[in-house]
Amino acid sequence: MADEVTVLVEEVRRRLAAVEGSLTPHRVADALRAAGRPVGDATVLAVYEALRRDVVGAGPLDPLLRLPGVTDVLVNGPGPVRIDRGNGLEETDVVLPSEDACRRLAQRLVATGGRRIDDGAPYADVRLPDGTRCHAVLAPLAQPGTAISLRIPRRGGFTLDELRVAGALSDEAHDLVGQIVMARRAFLVSGGTGTGKTTLLAAMLGAVDPAERIVIVEDAAELRPVHPQVVGLEARPANLEGAGAVVLRDLVRQALRMRPDRLVVGEVRDAAVVDLLAAMNTGHEGGSGTLHANSAADVPARVEALALTAGLGRAAAHSQFASAVDLVLHVVRDRVSGRRRLGQIAVLERDADGWVRTEPAVTFADDGTLASGPGSRRLLDLLDGRGRG
Template sequence: MTPQSDLSGLVEEVRTRLTRTPGELSPHRVADALRAAGRPVGDATVLAVYEALRRDVIGAGPLEPLLALPGVTDVLVNGPGPVRIDRGAGVEETDVVLSSEEACRRLAQRLVASGGRRLDDAAPWADVRLPDGTRCHALLAPLAQPGTAISLRVPRRGGLDLTALHAAGTLSDAGLELVRRLVEARLAFLVTGGTGGGKTTLLSALLGAVDPRERIVVVEDAAELRPAHPQVVGLEARPANLEGAGAVVLRDLVRQALRMRPDRLVVGEVRDAAVVDLLAAMNTGHEGGCGTLHANSAGDVPARVEALALGAGLGREAAHSQLAAGLDAVLHVRRDRTTGRRRLGEIAVLARGADGLARTELAVAFDASGTATRGPGAQRLLQLLDGGGA
């Protein structure tokens, strides 16, 4: 067996020779390149070099085995060195190693190219969806230190339903009952939390619990939601091409979705001016609208929505008025620092303060053990669930 260091040297030498002449990658061409370099041409060596090169030009290259591991949600490259993964219990190192900055840069450029974008010194970052649905973000060095950074968000195969989230500890007994009733009551809600907190997973499971006779239209920047539901139409934004034309933004797609007879309008991640159209939809008879939003707590939602709406030209008073009138509940997810477990932390309801501004009231909080504690908004939540919130 060729030592790993010797194999890396052979791979780079063969790669250099193969790039000088066009042709498909094959064991025969690899053997010819090894002979030309005066290297050993045994079957084991040829196949080892060929497989290393093949992995480097197909799929996610050396990251492919990591993407296939059960439970992996993220694969992370922080420049040369060990590649890291997240399987739900925090970031951990793997045995996969990228040997140089050149290897990191080459891998990042190939991944981004497979998603239809370019990555070079003139365009040093990109966010694309790969053909298998994996979301890829890449940022070249020297903007990223200690080297080119690649972040892969792995789509969950098959998704999880509410029962599975309950079994995994994301939802307690009381939490499972409340979110099921929330979906059945067609309340408008947002799922909030931090990056990697499980917002998309919970929202996808909630959509899977929607009545199969209802039509769900999902609008996303990058397709991540995969609810187990028979009537889902997905709309995905599109970046500009190399000439800077052809971009389709989230806000345009929200407007199109409103013309597609949605029973449920879903914005996968509310993070720009699309919030204005989502609020408008929630206030014009489109019940059960929902989405996800980055926020540190349910109490921060009004301020986050206000900031996004102001950026779209909607005044403060109008933004709060539409938020209070259109949004019913906020489901906030947390990720435990010690165990890495994602769980529903609190459910809040919207209320209007004496100043006319929207605010959230805690309805129920769940601790790490799943124990539920009622808050001042509990009665309001029960009224909404019973259909008396109008």
């Protein structure tokens, strides 16, 4: 039956496209009659619903976006759509039948976010009206077909207690993370894509004193801490004419004029790292952000590379980094279970030549076991308020 409906949908689509008019069950029935197809009520409604899903919202992906716990919906060209509910990728019963269907869906989603995607601009990254982040790449750049990645923000966000219940934080990790927030230490949350950096940072911000004002700067609004005093600034891409772009670096400068008690950059991915480090060196304690890195040990090199794109020399980058940031919290995703969790807390140290490196303070195993590292004493000093040095 599903294959038959697919054939009818394509045929009706061609006929409706030839004559201007809105999509209605009556027009679908007329198109079926003109094609010599059966026009029973069940057939008309099945074709109408399939076409309606294809022109409204996220189309066939809508039911997946509404499933509890779904964080990602992934299209890898024609075939089954996959989702992630926190335990790795799952194949679903939703199937995109053709490359044309994938391409149409990508174009509609991107248009909903105010952008366009076509052969002249074959990829796009937009935020949909409901807050979902959509990234799409058209074939043949993407193989085996058009690729669509949807990242769904959790409504309301997690608290630190909820992350502990979910297994993202062990009891010891929960206590340490809470102390980091209370001690107003500046930190970066590092990790790979989809490891839960934003989730952990949002939960930590939710534990900030309600009397403090948090100003958040992001490329795409994803941080949703449960906190009474949050102001969010979101970057804006250029419009179809190539004008009107507002970049992260501009927003960081604006945020500094908004009396933040804590300045947060949702994801540092470009030259804005220089502005973040400068801001965190102006007395704004407790500043934070997220950063893509494979390990806590890789964070200094990552910061250095981003700073170089802004013209900041290596020595200056390391000096700014050392004085601005106290800690790195690295999150991981377990290969077997797919569970996202805090893997390590590291402190920053400078060697005799002035280069910054991270030293593990505590490392958390898959079962929550804590192992102290060479930076553990420094971590305790920072949490006790004995400052940097």
